[in-house]
Amino acid sequence: MLKIHYSLDFELTNSIRDMALPEELHIQVRNLILKTKKGSVLTKGDVIAEHPAPGGGAFHAAAGGKVTGVNYHNLVVNCTGGDETVSPVDVNSMGKGTELLRTLQSLGVDVAPLTGKAEVLVINGLNPEPGVSVAQQLLRDGREELRAGVALARKLLSPNRAVLAVPKGEQVAIHGAETVGIRAKYPYSLDALVVRAVTGKEFPEGTRVINVMDLYDLGRVALTGLPITETLMTIAGHNYRVPIGTPVRHILDLLGLVAGPGDTIVLGGPFRGEAIYSLDEGVKKTDYGLFITSSDAIPAVQDAACINCGECVLQCPARVQPHLISRCAEYERFEEAERYGLNSCFECGLCAFNCFARRPLLQYIRFAKAQLKAKGQQDAQV
Ligand code: SF4
Ligand code: SF4
The missing domain is CATH 3.10.20 (Ubiquitin-like (UB roll))
Structure with a gap:
């Protein structure tokens, strides 16, 4: 059972453990562009899908085997393929530019934050949420990959300044970036608030932000030349x-x-x-x-009416009106939701967590954003 608190401190006791491979992989492919089909035989690292968004990283098989099922949500791989892996790609020998970006994208890296020239590169080194310690673990045990990630990010962005944000008081450094300590309390680990803490500005132009988990993946790709097939989980x-x-x-x-x-x-x-x-x-x-x-610790969200208590407004770090946005989303008045600040919401979830009526505020907000995005894509095609 989970006990919720807002502190991002975590006491690390062990090194990273490897999770044994399952018999089947169930890879989520909803809204992706499939690059394989039922009956295909895959080698570990083969591309299975591409991201429709510009710069979105491709998806790869985490094990070799046969594709035994595909539907709108999932692609199922029966992991019978042995240890063979796709051939590595030498990304370090490439000059910076389109070829390098395309290669990284094909290896699973989301290159959108690594495109163009940046004034400041902010590396978010805080644990993303209470109870999750992956950032802290990588800052302790993934130094070589992080160093390689910083070198590659610097090569691509040529920033005047690279800053690693870590919890205040932590003695952590990565070669190629200066370290800044910030408050280790949720929601100050979210990118928008980390950038504000580092630069003193909200959404400053010329600033890019990458979290330590993505930087680690970038470094792993640089060191191994192999695609991203794993995630780190607490x-x-x-x-x-x-x-x-x-x-x-x-x-x-x-x-x-x-x-x-x-x-x-x-x-x-x-x-x-x-x-x-x-x-x-x-x-x-x-x-x-x-x-x-457990529902004793955190009651499930429900389809309840707002009681206008105002708690969500008091909690919101983006200073928008979650109760009004969610009501608009609920009745599919998405443009009106935008007028109440939908696009300023950075999805911290504090409104939903603190709602006395247990309304699914974050789900409504994400629903509204997804619907507006889909409408924008449809309009662009007309
Ligand atoms: S998730 Fe809710 S509390 Fe968080 S920024 Fe968005 S509207 Fe505000
Ligand atoms: S916290 Fe929940 S019940 Fe209270 S105003 Fe916000 S949406 Fe309504």
Whole structure:
């Protein structure tokens, strides 16, 4: 059972552990451009899907095997492929420019924050949410990869200044970046607030931000030339290297974790994570934690009416009006939601967490953003 607190401090006791490969991978492919099909035989590292967004990293098989099923949500790989891996690519010998960016993108790196020239590169080194310690673990145990990541990011962006933001009082440094200490309390770990703490400005032009997990992946790609096929997750207080697509059921069985009746399993963190709908759901690249929450500790959200208590407005660090935005989203008045500040919301989840009526505020906000984005893409095609 999870006990929620806002501190981002974590006591690391172990090094990163490897999660054993499951028999099947369930890779989420919703809204992606599929590059394989049922019946295909894959080698570990083969591309299975591309991201539709400009700069979005490709997705790869975390194990070799046969594709045994594809539907709108998932691609299932039966992991019978042995240890063979795709050939590495020497990204370090490439000059900076389009070829390097395209190669990194094809290896799974989201290159959008690494494109163009930046004045300041901010490296977010804070744990993303309470109870998740992956950033802290990488700053302790992933120095070589982080150094390689900083070198590659500097090569691509040529920033005048690179700043590593860490919890105030921590003695951490990465070659190529100056260290700045900031308050280690949620939501100050979110990119928008880290940038404000480092630069003193909100959304300053010429500033790029990358978190330590993505920087580590970038460094791993630079050092190995191989695609990204794993994510790092905090589960029951320890950090695991987990193949992308590993079903939640496999993780629970391996670690002896049990979800009782009424419990919710959340992938991500306690504030911003998403409840799973099936134990067969596979983990994604951006899932940095797995939590089992009981309804006694955190009551489930419900389809309840707003009681106008104002708590969500008081909690919101973006100074918008979550109760009004969510009401507009609920009744599909998305443009009106924009007028109440939808696009200034950086999805911290504090409004939903503190809502007395337990309204699914963050879900409504994400729904509205997704609908407006889809409408924008449709309009662009007309
Ligand atoms: S998730 Fe809610 S509290 Fe957080 S920034 Fe958005 S509207 Fe504000
Ligand atoms: S916290 Fe919940 S009930 Fe209170 S104003 Fe916000 S949405 Fe309404």
